[in-house]
Amino acid sequence: MGMPLMRKESTAMDAKPAPFDRLAAIVAGETVPPEIHSEVKAEEAILQVEGFNLWYGEKQALFDIGMPIPRGKVTALIGPSGCGKSTLLRSVNRMNDLIDTVRISGNMRIAGDEIYGKAVDVIELRRRMGMVFQKSNPFPMSIRENVVYALRINGERNRAVLDEVCEKALRGAALWDEVKDRLDESALGMSGGQQQRLCIARAIAAEPEMLLMDEPCSALDPIATSRVEELILELRGDYTVLIVTHNMQQASRVSDYTAFMYLGQVVEYGPTARLFTNPRLKETEDYITGRFG
Amino acid sequence: MLARGEPVVWLTGSGLVIGLLMVTVLVGYVFYQGLITFWPRPVVALTTPDGRTHLGEVTRTDTFIPPPDLIPGLTGALRERAEAQTAREEGALGRRLLRTGNFELTGEHFRWVEDYLIAEGGESRPEWALVFERTTWGRFYGFPTALVLGGEVVAEDPSRIWEMFQDHHGGDHPAGAVLRVRTASGEEKELDLTEIVRAYPANRLGFLDKVRVYASRWNEFLTAEPREANSEGGVFPAIFGTVVMTLAMTILVVPFGVMAALYLREYAKQGWLTSVVRISINNLAGVPSIVFGVFGLGFFCYIVGGGIDQVFFSDKLPSPTFGTGGIMWASLTLALLTLPVVIVATEEALAAVPTSMREGSFACGATRWQTIRRVVLPRALPGVMTGAILAMARGAGEVAPLMLVGAVKLAPDLPLDLEWPFMHPERSFMHLGFHIYDLGFQSQNSEAAKPMVFTTTLLLMGIVLFLNAAAIRLRSGLTRKYTGSKF
Numbered sequence: 218m219g220m221p222l223m224r225k226e227s228t229a230m231d232a233k234p235a236p237f238d239r240l241a242a243i244v245a246g247e248t249v250p251p252e253i254h255s256e257v258k259a260e261e262a263i264l265q266v267e268g269f270n271l272w273y274g275e276k277q278a279l280f281d282i283g284m285p286i287p288r289g290k291v292t293a294l295i296g297p298s299g300c301g302k303s304t305l306l307r308s309v310n311r312m313n314d315l316i317d318t319v320r321i322s323g324n325m326r327i328a329g330d331e332i333y334g335k336a337v338d339v340i341e342l343r344r345r346m347g348m349v350f351q352k353s354n355p356f357p358m359s360i361r362e363n364v365v366y367a368l369r370i371n372g373e374r375n376r377a378v379l380d381e382v383c384e385k386a387l388r389g390a391a392l393w394d395e396v397k398d399r400l401d402e403s404a405l406g407m408s409g410g411q412q413q414r415l416c417i418a419r420a421i422a423a424e425p426e427m428l429l430m431d432e433p434c435s436a437l438d439p440i441a442t443s444r445v446e447e448l449i450l451e452l453r454g455d456y457t458v459l460i461v462t463h464n465m466q467q468a469s470r471v472s473d474y475t476a477f478m479y480l481g482q483v484v485e486y487g488p489t490a491r492l493f494t495n496p497r498l499k500e501t502e503d504y505i506t507g508r509f510g
Numbered sequence: 511m512l513a514r515g516e517p518v519v520w521l522t523g524s525g526l527v528i529g530l531l532m533v534t535v536l537v538g539y540v541f542y543q544g545l546i547t548f549w550p551r552p553v554v555a556l557t558t559p560d561g562r563t564h565l566g567e568v569t570r571t572d573t574f575i576p577p578p579d580l581i582p583g584l585t586g587a588l589r590e591r592a593e594a595q596t597a598r599e600e601g602a603l604g605r606r607l608l609r610t611g612n613f614e615l616t617g618e619h620f621r622w623v624e625d626y627l628i629a630e631g632g633e634s635r636p637e638w639a640l641v642f643e644r645t646t647w648g649r650f651y652g653f654p655t656a657l658v659l660g661g662e663v664v665a666e667d668p669s670r671i672w673e674m675f676q677d678h679h680g681g682d683h684p685a686g687a688v689l690r691v692r693t694a695s696g697e698e699k700e701l702d703l704t705e706i707v708r709a710y711p712a713n714r715l716g717f718l719d720k721v722r723v724y725a726s727r728w729n730e731f732l733t734a735e736p737r738e739a740n741s742e743g744g745v746f747p748a749i750f751g752t753v754v755m756t757l758a759m760t761i762l763v764v765p766f767g768v769m770a771a772l773y774l775r776e777y778a779k780q781g782w783l784t785s786v787v788r789i790s791i792n793n794l795a796g797v798p799s800i801v802f803g804v805f806g807l808g809f810f811c812y813i814v815g816g817g818i819d820q821v822f823f824s825d826k827l828p829s830p831t832f833g834t835g836g837i838m839w840a841s842l843t844l845a846l847l848t849l850p851v852v853i854v855a856t857e858e859a860l861a862a863v864p865t866s867m868r869e870g871s872f873a874c875g876a877t878r879w880q881t882i883r884r885v886v887l888p889r890a891l892p893g894v895m896t897g898a899i900l901a902m903a904r905g906a907g908e909v910a911p912l913m914l915v916g917a918v919k920l921a922p923d924l925p926l927d928l929e930w931p932f933m934h935p936e937r938s939f940m941h942l943g944f945h946i947y948d949l950g951f952q953s954q955n956s957e958a959a960k961p962m963v964f965t966t967t968l969l970l971m972g973i974v975l976f977l978n979a980a981a982i983r984l985r986s987g988l989t990r991k992y993t994g995s996k997f
């Protein structure tokens with residue numbers, strides 16, 4: 218964790234930092250503080266990540282991540298594959314607990330509550346967030362039961378409540394009109410795009426504080442992709458969305474803020490429009506223009 | 511060539527062909543033998559030079575090499591026929607095995623008759639030779655001479671007798687309804703109508719009549735109890751015992767196997783210990799089944815059953831109630847035997863449930879058990895069913911351990927009946943597999959029992975096939991429900 222030798226503190230907020238090869242430094246194993254734009258800091262954060270490190274066994278996958286996630290906004294994580302985007306996302310609802318070898322240090326807080334505190338009930342924590350995976354994963358049950366799964370396991374029995382939640386979630390996921398006549402059919406008979414939107418419906422059914430999406434469109438065709446993207450835009454405002462994508466067009470279409478990650482570190486994090494048109498760092502520009510990655 | 515893999519194709523293909531061929535030949539033979547057994551055969555009368563006539567059905571023909579002094583010791587026409595035949599048959603003589611029945615008169619059920627003994631015209635198919643299947647003494651072959659009802663002779667002409675016999679047989683008939691018959695060698699015999707199970711004039715039957723006899727025999731075979739030391743009659747108790755035992759075994763083994771597999775795959779920390787357990791389970795599948803039988807006898811029958819007797823049935827001791835072989839102990843023993851199959855199949859099914867599904871459930875805030883119960887198990891159910899099917903196929907065909915833990919030669923009392931408490935898990939039972947063994951190797955009248963071996967085998971195969979087909983149907987329904995597109 219030694220400080221880079223040639224590095225100078227940036228002085229003015231909007232001045233470009235002194236040129237130095239951050240990527241080379243990261244590759245060399247140094248921890249480089251991220252370039253976080255002031256707009257991000259100005260937002261009210263629902264999730265605060267502070268000094269978060271994560272190891273898979275001996276191998277460190279996340280290095281000293283510190284970033285706020287603004288409430289009610291869509292934040293995208295981009296970066297070359299293997300840079301730790303999914304790992305970071307899965308750390309938010311502690312899905313990494315399922316992997317025996319994972320160790321962490323540092324902290325995260327959602328709406329002020331510790332995520333990795335000793336007394337935290339993981340089950341309770343996960344109910345506060347919805348998660349959508351890369352590969353759609355409907356459960357082997359009816360469409361209705363898929364949507365209300367989170368409520369069911371929470372012990373909700375009231376049919377009226379369940380029906381209401383089901384309709385609301387399916388409408389929220391722009392799926393209601395397509396499936397309202399076959400709610401009792403198996404979810405496994407739907408098309409890929411429908412299945413992914415069903416998973417989104419399932420994720421929002423319990424009204425989570427945050428929606429975590431890990432490349433939700435990477436297995437979908439262009440038409441289904443654009444439907445899901447529209448959906449994300451509609452969800453903005455009501456939900457805070459943290460979305461991993463390796464498709465930069467997608468990030469620029471759907472997100473308000475974007476964080477560029479590299480080898481387990483956040484390199485630059487700012488408003489999407491700015492990051493894509495006028496990034497502060499040359500490394501970000503190189504990545505966005507496709508010069509590496 | 512090798513690069514294109516053709517020799518490999520030939521090699522693998524020939525493996526398949528050999529396998530299929532063996533199965534086809536075996537199944538074909540069982541089918542053929544099993545299906546012809548009940549078909550009524552003609553009755554032949556063979557007159558030998560000593561003047562005796564043997565009446566019966568030809569059950570087998572073969573040739574034998576005569577002892578060297580046989581032909582020189584013959585004279586006249588006999589010698590001519592014998593020599594002519596040995597010349598034709600390269601030194602062998604033909605003979606036929608005649609089922610002659612009438613055991614109480616002759617002391618034999620079957621008789622070999624050499625072909626050279628039969629003169630020109632010494633063989634006939636008498637029109638009114640009747641075949642009787644009886645409740646005791648086996649078959650009877652003879653000619654009807656009179657029908658006696660209530661001490662009065664009501665018919666003496668064979669066709670009239672046959673007509674009236676059919677009217678009275680089986681239904682209500684006055685006491686003392688008796689059929690007088692004469693054997694081929696002229697002995698008279700009275701047969702009570704109640705002891706006759708089935709009678710037919712074998713040589714007068716048209717095709718439809720034969721079909722009727724055939725159907726009636728199959729019907730008896732499937733629905734009646736055995737007669738004549740199992741060599742005649744039906745196998746209904748054995749069918750019932752087999753099905754009940756197999757189903758009980760499946761019901762016992764599946765929950766156990768699923769629980770074990772769930773623990774191994776979902777809860778246990780994977781490491782050398784789980785590997786050792788897995789290897790042990792797989793090895794258990796290789797233990798000879800008789801060992802399970804011995805264990806079942808020692809542990810279930812004597813220790814557990816004996817304990818139950820001490821506590822609940824002490825008034826009946828020393829005669830055991832649970833402390834001896836019974837259908838429950840047999841089912842448990844076979845459940846142990848087939849446990850590895852279910853565990854292995856279930857583990858595979860659990861391993862095949864996509865991680866993404868589990869993660870989806872956990873991400874919704876489900877506990878491990880909720881995930882297993884609502885997502886993993888339903889998804890793995892078709893695989894569990896595969897395990898159950900394999901277990902059933904294995905268990906239904908097992909005989910050796912059953913001999914020790916409750917399968918018996920004759921048990922007319924079924925393990926389920928209308929007598930309180932309806933289920934009798936302590937009762938010993940009949941089993942088709944054991945029945946086959948009993949018929950084939952334990953029967954006093956083995957010639958008569960042999961054809962029954964094939965019909966019983968055919969039946970056992972049919973039942974296993976049926977149980978499997980039912981389970982496979984169930985499974986494809988579940989597969990469609992839990993992995994396919996429709997409910």
Ligand SMILES: Nc1ncnc2c1ncn2[C@@H]1O[C@H](COP(=O)(O)OP(=O)(O)O)[C@@H](O)[C@H]1O
Nearest residue numbers: 273278296297298299300301302303304305316
């Ligand atoms: N279960 C795991 N065990 C060990 N290493 C892992 C595991 N999952 C991911 N990694 C490693 O962590 C790093 C980050 O992976 P990931 O978060 O999946 O990247 P991304 O989603 O950005 O493509 C990669 O180097 C990957 O090899």
Ligand SMILES: [Mg+2]
Nearest residue numbers: 302303304431
């Ligand atoms: Mg990823």
